[in-house]
Amino acid sequence: KAGVTQTPRYLIKTRGQQVTLSCSPISGHRSVSWYQQTPGQGLQFLFEYFSETQRNKGNFPGRFSGRQFSNSRSEMNVSTLELGDSALYLCASSFSTATTEAFFGQGTRLTVV
Amino acid sequence: AQSVTQPDIHITVSEGASLELRCNYSYGATPYLFWYVQSPGQGLQLLLKYFSGDTLVQGIKGFEAEFKRSQSSFNLRKPSVHWSDAAEYFCAVAGGGNKLTFGTGTQLKVEL
Numbered sequence: 001k002a003g004v005t006q007t008p009r010y011l012i013k014t015r016g017q018q019v020t021l022s023c024s025p026i027s028g029h030r031s032v033s034w035y036q037q038t039p040g041q042g043l044q045f046l047f048e049y050f051s052e053t054q055r056n057k058g059n060f061p062g063r064f065s066g067r068q069f070s071n072s073r074s075e076m077n078v079s080t081l082e083l084g085d086s087a088l089y090l091c092a093s094s095f096s097t098a099t100t101e102a103f104f105g106q107g108t109r110l111t112v113v
Numbered sequence: 114a115q116s117v118t119q120p121d122i123h124i125t126v127s128e129g130a131s132l133e134l135r136c137n138y139s140y141g142a143t144p145y146l147f148w149y150v151q152s153p154g155q156g157l158q159l160l161l162k163y164f165s166g167d168t169l170v171q172g173i174k175g176f177e178a179e180f181k182r183s184q185s186s187f188n189l190r191k192p193s194v195h196w197s198d199a200a201e202y203f204c205a206v207a208g209g210g211n212k213l214t215f216g217t218g219t220q221l222k223v224e225l
Contacts, residue, residue: 004156033211043203043215056212090156092211099145099164099207104156 002027004093004105012111018079021108023091025072031055031094032074033102034066038087046089049074050097078110086112115140115208119216126194127224134189134219136204145207146187148178151218152200160202163187174198199223 005024013019025032033056034046045058049068066076078085088109092102116139126132138144145164149157161172168180178189187204201220205213 006156031211033213035213042217043205043213045212045214048211056210058212092157092213094211097210099210101147101159101162102211102213103159104149106156109154 004091004103006089006091006105006108008108009106010109010111012113013081015081015083015112017081018077019081019110020075020077021089021091021110023074023076023093023105025074025091025093026103029093029095029103030072031097032068032072033092033094034074034076035090035092036060036087037090037107043090046076048097055097081112083112086110115144115206115214117204117206117214117216119202119204119219121219122217123220123222125222125224128196129193132189132191132194132198132221134202134204134221136187136189136216137185138187138204138206139185140206140208142208146178146180147205147207147213148172148176148187148189149203149205149215150200151203157203160189194221194223196223196225 007022031050033048037043048056052068063079068074088107090107091105118137147162148160163180201218204216
């Protein structure tokens with residue numbers, strides 16, 4: 001059974017640009033959550049999608065957005081990149097929207113220069 | 114609001130020694146608790162979880178954790194540490210749904 005796949009693994013972007021990250025959950029999982037990990041703030045919840053609907057949102061500015069497709073794949077977008085957006089972005093896949101185990105991908109390392 | 118405290122930022126143990134990583138949580142109702150491990154540059158791997166029932170839970174790689182409601186704790190233990198256990202360990206709580214609140218992590222170093 002394939003795990004959670006995140007693409008790309010590494011990205012370098014310039015301030016002011018926008019970026020899109022992709023996450024393919026485990027087959028049969030319909031919930032996808034996104035987290036930002038930085039040395040200063042640790043692991044912080046961005047949002048959760050289930051059945052193409054955002055179910056929960058963390059405390060991040062509107063520059064951070066996401067969506068989920070009918071096949072459960074999810075994308076997150078960050079517009080007008082700032083240096084502070086440099087982080088490891090992790091995607092987690094869960095079977096349902098009720099609390100279950102979350103399985104994480106290897107992450108996308110975003111560097112903003 | 115839910116929160117998790119991992120009081121130890123770094124811990125060093127000798128290979129073969131026992132290990133206990135501390136985790137305290139704050140949540141009004143019965144929490145869902147997790148321990149994850151992260152190797153450098155990698156994602157998070159689930160070690161074990163507590164949802165209800167037996168307060169001593171077994172996980173992968175020989176890890177176990179004990180839920181103590183009276184102390185709001187969910188400490189992770191391993192009787193004999195291996196050099197490959199060196200990594201960062203995160204405790205997390207979910208209050209409903211899949212939103213996880215993580216602690217700041219404990220970096221484990223294993224001396225040979």
